[in-house]
Amino acid sequence: MSMRVRVGVLGLNGARQAGGRTRQARLSATTAFAILSVITSAHAQSVPAAQAQAKVAATVAFNIPSQPLASAIRSFGRQSGMQITLSSAPSGSVNTNAVVGRLTPADALDRMLSGTGVSAHISGDGVAATIGGADIVNAIPQEDGVTQLAPIVIKGGRRASSGSGxxxxxxxxxxxxxxxxxxxxxxxxxxxxxxxxxxxxxxxxxxxxxxxxxxxxxxxxxxxxxxxxxxxxxxxxxxxxxxxxxxxxxxxxxxxxxxxxxxxxxxxxxxxxxxxxxxxxxxxxxxxxxxxxxxxxxxxxxxxxxxxxxxxxxxxxxxxxxxxxxxxxxxxxxxxxxxxxxxxxxxxxxxxxxxxxxxxxxxxxxxxxxxxxxxxxxxxxxxxxxxxxxxxxxxxxxxxxxxxxxxxxxxxxxxxxxxxxxxxxxxxxxxxxxxxxxxxxxxxxxxxxxxxxxxxxxxxxxxxxxxxxxxxxxxxxxxxxxxxxxxxxxxxxxxxxxxxxxxxxxxxxxxxxxxxxxxxxxxxxxxxxxxxxxxxxxxxxxxxxxxxxxxxxxxxxxSGDASLYGLEVKTIDNRRCRLYFPNGVTCRIWTGTIDRVTVYPENVIPVDNSDGAxxxxxxxxxxxxxxxxxxxxxxxxxxxxxxxxxxxxxxxxxxxxxxxxxxxxxxxxxxxxxxxxxxxxxxxxxxxxxxxxxxxxxxxxxxxxxxxxxxxxxxxxxxxxxxxxxxxxxxxxxxxxxxxxxxxxxxxxxxxxxxxxxxxxxxxxxxxxxxxxxxxxxxxxxxxxxxxxxxxxxxxxxxxxxxxxxxxxxxxxxxxxxxxxxxxxxxxxxxxxxxxxxxxxxxxxxxxxxxxxxxxxxxxxxxxxxxxxxxxxxxxxxxx
Structure with missing residues (x-):
């Protein structure tokens, strides 16, 4: 029985809203840089009308080997910069196809899931995907042989710079x-x-x-x-x-x-x-x-x-x-x-x-x-x-x-x-x-x-x-x-x-x-x-x-040498005898001074400190x-x-x-x-x-x-x-x-x-x-x-x-x-x-x-x- 997925648009912090608040939050032109301001003004009236479609069409380098569905989805999320949230765990008995090359996320999912009985859909704004597996227990039969599946939702992960937080x-x-x-x-x-x-x-x-x-x-x-x-x-x-x-x-x-x-x-x-x-x-x-x-x-x-x-x-x-x-x-x-x-x-x-x-x-x-x-x-x-x-x-x-x-x-x-x-x-x-x-x-x-x-x-x-x-x-x-x-x-x-x-x-x-x-x-x-x-x-x-x-x-x-400074007061005798007593040995009159000088001798302390834990x-x-x-x-x-x-x-x-x-x-x-x-x-x-x-x-x-x-x-x-x-x-x-x-x-x-x-x-x-x-x-x-x-x-x-x-x-x-x-x-x-x-x-x-x-x-x-x-x-x- 063929299967397909019905999905609404899932967004991050208002990607649900028309135009997307998060994408409007950008740095803008400065009057201080006149040349760029002129360029900006010329473009201000021409807003790209197909930004969402272009995002869906962007290519990513994928390298996903053939493997069980659960691990393949994780690899897809990692390589596309998305994070996976499973609302129902698929069976490991489903093996996916290898995907190697630069592809859009939609093409990569299509190639990865081809012939497995599992379908996927990328939302119109390119920020979410819904994936279903044929053996999910709570699958609900629908009219015309179509089955509505409990979804696997993929949302912006660690590479995402904004979200609904x-x-x-x-x-x-x-x-x-x-x-x-x-x-x-x-x-x-x-x-x-x-x-x-x-x-x-x-x-x-x-x-x-x-x-x-x-x-x-x-x-x-x-x-x-x-x-x-x-x-x-x-x-x-x-x-x-x-x-x-x-x-x-x-x-x-x-x-x-x-x-x-x-x-x-x-x-x-x-x-x-x-x-x-x-x-x-x-x-x-x-x-x-x-x-x-x-x-x-x-x-x-x-x-x-x-x-x-x-x-x-x-x-x-x-x-x-x-x-x-x-x-x-x-x-x-x-x-x-x-x-x-x-x-x-x-x-x-x-x-x-x-x-x-x-x-x-x-x-x-x-x-x-x-x-x-x-x-x-x-x-x-x-x-x-x-x-x-x-x-x-x-x-x-x-x-x-x-x-x-x-x-x-x-x-x-x-x-x-x-x-x-x-x-x-x-x-x-x-x-x-x-x-x-x-x-x-x-x-x-x-x-x-x-x-x-x-x-x-x-x-x-x-x-x-x-x-x-x-x-x-x-x-x-x-x-x-x-x-x-x-x-x-x-x-x-x-x-x-x-x-x-x-x-x-x-x-x-x-x-x-x-x-x-x-x-x-x-x-x-x-x-x-x-x-x-x-x-x-x-x-x-x-x-x-x-x-x-x-x-x-x-x-x-x-490592290196550290310094420790001391303080010493030295006495320096700058006197000279001007007149001796008759014995010729003992000075009677001195000239000059006795000075007290402060010096700061440096002690060099080697450092070699190492440890681990x-x-x-x-x-x-x-x-x-x-x-x-x-x-x-x-x-x-x-x-x-x-x-x-x-x-x-x-x-x-x-x-x-x-x-x-x-x-x-x-x-x-x-x-x-x-x-x-x-x-x-x-x-x-x-x-x-x-x-x-x-x-x-x-x-x-x-x-x-x-x-x-x-x-x-x-x-x-x-x-x-x-x-x-x-x-x-x-x-x-x-x-x-x-x-x-x-x-x-x-x-x-x-x-x-x-x-x-x-x-x-x-x-x-x-x-x-x-x-x-x-x-x-x-x-x-x-x-x-x-x-x-x-x-x-x-x-x-x-x-x-x-x-x-x-x-x-x-x-x-x-x-x-x-x-x-x-x-x-x-x-x-x-x-x-x-x-x-x-x-x-x-x-x-x-x-x-x-x-x-x-x-x-x-x-x-x-x-x-x-x-x-x-x-x-x-x-x-x-x-x-």
Whole structure:
């Protein structure tokens, strides 16, 4: 009996709607780039009428061998970038045909299922497919011999950049049995940001440190962990390990919002690429691809955007374009410019202000002037081999400083240049045993600073901080079908090599003493190498059971020479006898003086610190019903000491040379994380077109050997110093994270909630002695953070109007020298936003942040830098 499938159009976050909201969310033309604006205007009136048909007609490279139906469908989903959801499990007795070559998804399915008695249909918008098998138990006979089958629905998977989740969060996030969050392109474009760190505020369990609010570099805090590479921060998989010491956070990532495709956040340890040396998860800023700019059926395309606003939001614009030179080769390029001034703080509220950093209502030096550049080439060398090469540069100028006690303004000018180069190689031949990836990347961050102040010459004292990191990874995935279900093995190696160099262009002498190390010692030079090997097995049974087990081995080595400075007072007799007594031996009258001179002898301490650890992980997920997936996960993580922690020396710049000491004997931090979570995905709950998405995770984390600043006594000099030490006992963090959304087409609502409790150790041991002095662990995130976002879509989805309310609890840091500066109070912020799409190529976006003009100090910030007051922005976006 012949069989066919009847299916409606299935979409992702409004792909059900005419035109597709998600596809309208694009970067647009900027008035700052006049030439591109003219080109855009010429195209604005000619909207492609057959975009959906062109998408269906797009070809993909397939290599699917003959195999049982269930595994064949999984291979199809993987190779087409889609994820499979089975509403009824087909029998393994059906074998499919081999499919090799570049085909449309429809042609590939037709060839794969030919003669099997199974049919498939791709929806009109090309984002979904329905597949049925002849032996599905609940098949219902229909008229004329036609059978309506229980469907297998294929939806956008990990390659999807948007979905029906909260503000465009891809659906795979709510189907992944792990604590992950994604900030989608839709959310990025809808939220004009002074800094990319602002985009992280709505993610559960994630915080952006703002203690260095004058610095555009991003410091990410996940579940209470930050700095010293505890959270691995990446751009396209390339680690951003640069750090610089100061009075606030130390880790820095420089990236602009214009080129970000999505931000992927992993909140626990993983046995895969990117997990080496990560104690508290990872954040990966993924850049745009040619397919994001080129509409299906065209050979080229581009986008431009211009944003202006109030409160010194002067300009943020970008233009980017891509061209497909052939069916297998494309290139992409872009440029962005952001110019932001020193913002005014809010006027409503009672907060403590520092006259040294807030002047006439403005937080001084909170502006920046930055340019970013992106070049990317993508090639499909053969049907089963593709590669890419990307270069991203961020060039930022900004200043730091304050008013001194004399009322004069001290300004340190900063120029940061960040270059990230990544290359990837993917080979997926006609074999389920090979799905091979190789990556090579290099990141170099250089911070050129000119320090000004009373103790330094009038021209400023130049200091250069730099860190280069070279890394690579190789991994392969092999897939097998067993009697009990499907088994996949992912295994490989990765490594990275940090090379830090801090130097001055000239020596700095104070009262005849070389004090140069006071500028170079707090962000010291040194080398660090990290190696890792890993394997992870995933077993799936009948689409209701998933089990994972992984094992990673991490090894590190720190090498070089560290310096420890002592202090001695020497007596130098410069006298000469002017007149002797008659005995000719005893001096009666002296000329000259006896001088007391302070010297700082340098003790060179060799560093050769290495260690390794086995790190297991395990996960179990079940799906008792289609819409519910509880899961449990355990992971062990390992974070090697950094160059800064190991080689620290010197002291406060220009003041004290004997304040800090290195610690070549630090041991790595090790963590155990336990998680219980649940995923919920439901469509058609209250109406035919609505969707419900929810992820809730509870976690408990224990950390041994946590590294923090303490006071130590060094026998070489007989003096006490500040030094990084391993904290005794167990540092604990526990909490609850929730992200959820409801989308009914005409209106939507979403929320995120975080509860976090941290408990840091209060004692440490050094050289056999136990100290009760509490380390300066400053950054303790708030216990509660809550965001709710809701809006409406009107006039056939052309107009969107929404609002967002955010409440953040207060913080109470541990005792430390500067801790009182980092105490923050509860605050609530209210934002409104919206957009109007004139057509598929022109969109106007608008937003007002901090509508009530609240004066507040942001969480993980400092009272010397309150947050910005009311700010209105307008963005004009073009696609050409």
């Amino acid at each position: 909260y503000r465009g969060t891809p659906d795979w996030v709510y189907e992944e049995p792990a604590s992950v969050s994604v900030i989608s392109r839709e959310a990025i474009q809808s939220s004009p940001a002074r800094n990319a760190r602002d985009l992280l505020d709505t993610a559960a369990g994630v915080y952006a440190n703002r203690s260095e609010g004058q610095n555009p570099g991003i410091t990410v805090n996940i579940r209470g962990l930050q700095d010293q590479n505890r959270v691995v921060t990446m751009i396209d998989g390339a680690r951003q390990n640069f750090q610089r010491n100061g009075h606030g956070s130390t880790q820095r990532t420089y990236v602009e919002t214009a080129f970000i495709r999505e931000i992927d956040v992993e909140k626990s340890g993983t046995s895969g690429v990117g997990g080496a040396g990560a104690l508290g998860g990872s954040v990966n800023f993924r850049t745009i691809e040619a397919d994001d700019l080129i509409e299906d059926g065209r050979q080229w395309g581009g986008e431009s955007n211009a944003t202006v606003g109030t409160n010194e939001f002067q300009f943020d614009g970008a233009s980017m374009a891509a061209v497909r030179l052939s069916d297998s080769f494309s290139v992409l390029g872009g440029i962005s410019h952001k110019k932001i001034g020193a913002y005014d703080i809010g006027e409503n509220g009672d907060i403590k202000l520092y006259d040294s950093s807030v002047h006439d209502g403005a937080a001084i030096f909170t502006g920046q002037d930055s340019y970013s550049y992106l070049l990317k080439a993508e090639a499909e060398l053969t049907d089963d081999l593709d590669t890419s090469l990307t270069w991203l540069r961020n060039d930022s100028d900004f200043s730091q400083g304050s008013y001194n006690n004399d009322g004069d303004l001290d300004e340190d000018t900063q120029q940061v240049l960040n270059d990230t180069i990544t290359s990837s190689f993917h080979w997926d031949p006609d074999s389920e045993l090979i799905d091979f990836n190789a990556r090579l990347w290099y990141n170099h961050t250089r911070n050129r600073e000119k320090r000004y102040g009373s103790a330094i010459n009038d021209d400023g004292f130049p200091v250069n901080y730099a860190l280069g990191t070279l890394g690579f990874s190789i991994d392969n995935t092999s897939r097998f079908e067993t009697a009990g279900g499907s088994l996949s093995l992912n295994y490989g190696v990765e490594a990275f090599f940090d090379r830090g160099k801090t130097e001055t262009l000239e020596d700095y002498f104070l009262n005849g003493v070389d004090m140069t190390a006071t500028y170079t010692g707090t962000t010291p030079s040194g080398d660090r190498d990290v190696y890792s090997a890993f394997a992870n097995a995933t077993f799936e049974h009948d689409d209701w059971l998933m089990a994972q087990a992984g094992l990673r081995y991490d090894y590190y080595n720190l 086995l790190l297991p992980s395990a996960m179990l997920a079940v799906k008792p019903v289609d819409w519910l997936q509880p899961f449990a996960k355990y992971s062990r993580s390992f974070r090697p000491p950094t160059i800064m922690e190991t080689f620290l020396t010197g002291g406060h710049p220009g003041v004290n040379l004997v304040e800090n000491a290195p610690n070549p004997d630090l041991v790595a931090e090790e963590g155990n994380t336990f998680e219980l979570g649940v995923n919920t995905t439901t469509d058609g709950l209250l109406s035919a077109d609505d969707s419900v998405r929810l992820k809730a995770v509870g976690f408990y984390r224990e950390i041994e050997n946590y590294i923090a600043l303490g006071t130590v006594h060094r026998a070489e000099t007989g003096r006490d110093y500040a030094s990084y030490v391993n904290v005794d006992g167990t540092t604990r963090m526990k909490g609850i994270e929730l992200e959820a959304s409801y989308d009914a087409g005409k209106w939507y609502a979403g929320l995120s909630y975080t509860y976090l409790k941290t408990d840091f150790g209060t004692s440490y041991s050094y050289d056999g002695t136990s100290y009760e002095i509490e380390p300066s662990i400053i950054f303790v995130p708030p216990r509660n953070k809550f965001t709710i976002d809701a809006g409406m879509r009107l006039f056939d989805d052309k107009l969107t109007i929404g609002g967002r309310a955010t409440h953040v609890g207060g913080t109470s840091p541990n005792i430390g020298v500067l801790a009182s500066n980092y105490v923050t109070e509860d605050y609530s912020l209210y934002d409104i936003y919206g957009s109007y799409a004139f057509n598929d190529t022109v969109k106007l976006r608008f937003a007002v942040n901090n509508v009530t003009d609240v004066a507040y100090v942001p969480a993980l910030g400092t009272i010397s830098l309150p947050g910005p007051g009311r700010t209105a922005t307008a963005s004009l976006n073009f696609k050409f």
